[in-house]
Amino acid sequence: AQTVTQSQPEMSVQEAETVTLSCTYDTSENNYYLFWYKQPPSRQMILVIRQEAYKQQNATENRFSVNFQKAAKSFSLKISDSQLGDTAMYFCAFLIPQGAQKLVFGQGTRLTINP
Amino acid sequence: GAGVSQSPSNKVTEKGKDVELRCDPISGHTALYWYRQSLGQGLEFLIYFQGNSAPDKSGLPSDRFSAERTGGSVSTLTIQRTQQEDSAVYLCASSLVGTAGETQYFGPGTRLLVL
Numbered sequence: 001a002q003t004v005t006q007s008q009p010e011m012s013v014q015e016a017e018t019v020t021l022s023c024t025y026d027t028s029e030n031n032y033y034l035f036w037y038k039q040p041p042s043r044q045m046i047l048v049i050r051q052e053a054y055k056q057q058n059a060t061e062n063r064f065s066v067n068f069q070k071a072a073k074s075f076s077l078k079i080s081d082s083q084l085g086d087t088a089m090y091f092c093a094f095l096i097p098q099g100a101q102k103l104v105f106g107q108g109t110r111l112t113i114n115p
Numbered sequence: 116g117a118g119v120s121q122s123p124s125n126k127v128t129e130k131g132k133d134v135e136l137r138c139d140p141i142s143g144h145t146a147l148y149w150y151r152q153s154l155g156q157g158l159e160f161l162i163y164f165q166g167n168s169a170p171d172k173s174g175l176p177s178d179r180f181s182a183e184r185t186g187g188s189v190s191t192l193t194i195q196r197t198q199q200e201d202s203a204v205y206l207c208a209s210s211l212v213g214t215a216g217e218t219q220y221f222g223p224g225t226r227l228l229v230l
Contacts, residue, residue: 033216043204045221052216091158097215100171101146105158 002027004094006106013082014114020067021077021109023092033095034068034075035103040088048090051075079111087113117141119222121207127228128197136192136225138207144220146213147190149174149182152224153203161205164190165213197229 003026013019025034036048051059051068058066063080079086092106120139128134140147149161160174164184175181179198184190194201204226208219 035218037221042223043206043226044223045206045208047218047220050216050218095216100148100160100163100173101210101213101215101217101219102148102160102163102171102174103150103158103219104160107157 002029002094002096002104004092004104004106006090006092006109008109009107010110010112012112012114015082015084017082018078018080019082019111021079021090021092021111023075023077023106025073025075025092025094027073027094027096029096031097033097034066035093035095036064036066036075036077037091037093037105038086038088039091039108045091049077082113084113084115087111119207119209119220121205121222121225123225124223125226125228127230129230130199131196133193133195134197134227136194136205136227138190138192138209138222140188140190140207140209141220144209144211145187146210146217146219147184148208148210148219149190149192150206150208151176151203152206156203158206161192163213194227197227199229202227202229 032053034051037045067076089108093103147164163171179195182192204224206224208221210217
């Protein structure tokens, strides 16, 4: 079975700082997808970034980038120039592209950006 | 519609009562997913629909849980004889066709409290 581990339950940084959220996963599959979702207090899960395992290049979306280390099964999220609106729960998720396409989530990291 | 919508936003019920939770996916999305988010279990997959068919019901926690989808659009998750451990946020997501690694777009969830 696939598992996703986020080892940082909570993190707090000052506005404009850079912060890195950790995520590791366990799988024997070679083809899979990884996602970071953000869940603000409104509860709605919002996609931040996605990575296809067959792509060596790390995905980037504006201030958000990932460090994907396939051999180490690591998928960390870096947020640059953090903003107050980045305050949220962040979930790392894993998906095997077979059958139900079910997402397997980590336990989440609560990120607080302080003014 | 513009996004996935869910109703009600919040539901309080008494132990033993039945509840129905509704999900309206993004217009044109054929794949629909239900997840449950609880304090003890984190985010867990419940069921997946492709059109009106549910090829994967493996995540439904007991036979008190059922779901249906009609017209390839709206889905209803029904919980019969609710128990206190059913208290959670129930999240619905949809994706365009449910193919490999497709991004799932989430609704705001229904927070269920069983007294």
